[in-house]
Amino acid sequence: MDSNLLKVFIAVADKKSISLGAKELNYTQSNATLRIKQLEKNLGYELFHRTNKGVILSLEGEKLYPYAIDIVKKVEEATLRMKNINYQELLRIGSTQSNTTIRLSKFIDRLDEDFKDMKLEFVVDSSLNLIEQLLDYKLDIAFVNGKPKHKDLEILNIFKENIVLVEPKDKEAQKTIFAYKNGCLNRIFLEEYLSKKEKNIYKKVNLENYELILSCVKAGYGVALFSKEIIEKFGYIEKLKITQMDFNLDTYLICRKDYIPMIEKYLRKIKI
Numbered sequence: 001m002d003s004n005l006l007k008v009f010i011a012v013a014d015k016k017s018i019s020l021g022a023k024e025l026n027y028t029q030s031n032a033t034l035r036i037k038q039l040e041k042n043l044g045y046e047l048f049h050r051t052n053k054g055v056i057l058s059l060e061g062e063k064l065y066p067y068a069i070d071i072v073k074k075v076e077e078a079t080l081r082m083k084n085i086n087y088q089e090l091l092r093i094g095s096t097q098s099n100t101t102i103r104l105s106k107f108i109d110r111l112d113e114d115f116k117d118m119k120l121e122f123v124v125d126s127s128l129n130l131i132e133q134l135l136d137y138k139l140d141i142a143f144v145n146g147k148p149k150h151k152d153l154e155i156l157n158i159f160k161e162n163i164v165l166v167e168p169k170d171k172e173a174q175k176t177i178f179a180y181k182n183g184c185l186n187r188i189f190l191e192e193y194l195s196k197k198e199k200n201i202y203k204k205v206n207l208e209n210y211e212l213i214l215s216c217v218k219a220g221y222g223v224a225l226f227s228k229e230i231i232e233k234f235g236y237i238e239k240l241k242i243t244q245m246d247f248n249l250d251t252y253l254i255c256r257k258d259y260i261p262m263i264e265k266y267l268r269k270i271k272i
Contacts (some may be wrong), residue, residue: 003075005039006068008032009047013065017054077137077259088262092121094130094142097180099251101210102229103159104143106272115263126183134254140261145185145249154260156267157253162228165190165243166236168220176203176222178213186225189247194223210234225249 012021012032022032040047047061057065091111095104104122111118123133127144134142135152148155163186167173177194179187187204194202205222207213213224214236225245231237255261 001042001071002039003072005035005042006072008035009039009061009064010068010072012036012048012055013057013061015054016056020054073137088115088118090119090121090140091261091263092123092138092140094123094125094133094139094144096127096130096143096145096184096251097124097208097210098145098161098186098227098230099143099159100124102227102233103251103272107270110270110272114266118263126181127185128183131254134256137256137259140259141253141255141267143251143253145251146189147248147250147252148254152257153254154257155252155254156264157270159251159253159272161250163245163247163249164226164228164231165193165223165245166214166217166226166231167223167241167243168218169239169241171220173217173223174203174221175200176205178205178207178216178222178224180208180210180213181206185249189249190223190225193245193247214240 008021008025008027011024012018015021015024018032018036019029022029025032027035036047043060043064045060046058047064048055049058093104093107108120111120123130123139125133127146130139130142130144131148131150131153133139135150141156143159145161177187177190179190191202191204194200203222207216210226210230211234214226214231214234216222217224218236218239225247227249228237228242231240231242253267255264261267
């Protein structure tokens with residue numbers, strides 16, 4: 001079965017539209033339509049019902065969809081493995097924003113120095129989203145906060161984090177928790193901590209800029225949870241009330257157990 005035809009089928013199914021599925025893959029609509037018809041001819045079934053609003057999967061299409069996902073993933077995995085058969089040609093790296101802020105540039109510099117021919121790709125997201133992408137074979141490695149518990153994940157390295165609660169220094173903070181984005185473990189841990197400590201309900205606000213979060217906390221608009229190294233980097237150590245927290249939010253460098261990078265030994269030993 002042609003995996004390229006299945007990619008078109010998946011894109012159209014996900015978008016519920018041939019034109020949008022084609023756009024997703026940088027195909028023309030006529031090209032995508034032709035490939036869908038070719039796949040339907042090969043299988044002997046109509047895979048979509050055409051409607052005024054787009055397309056929806058037929059019963060046969062619904063049955064094919066999970067198999068198509070699995071086949072495409074396996075083909076992509078095999079392709080990457082063959083490309084990296086002699087050396088790690090490509091490394092797809094996921095990182096939380098906190099890790100990106102304090103150590104990812106050092107990591108890139110080390111890789112550039114030690115593996116000059118290796119290409120790097122990056123994704124910055126929350127720990128939960130990075131784990132999901134890693135499990136879907138969309139990433140090779142990921143820096144996440146907190147020890148992952150999924151049975152399919154392998155821990156390659158651990159980087160200790162000094163986690164602290166930050167509050168305004170000379171005023172009472174408003175009942176707001178600041179975090180980088182949804183799925184941020186810092187916010188999840190802080191919510192649980194504050195809910196046990198007091199009965200007040202905290203408002204949650206996402207700000208995708210650490211310096212802005214620190215500035216808001218300093219002004220008394222709320223509280224946040226940070227690695228102390230980030231506070232030091234932005235020069236807020238003397239401007240905030242800082243409380244040491246006993247949370248297991250160290251940074252873990254992880255990969256899939258069945259898809260360990262060829263530079264595994266290097267990654268296990270690296271200190272950054």
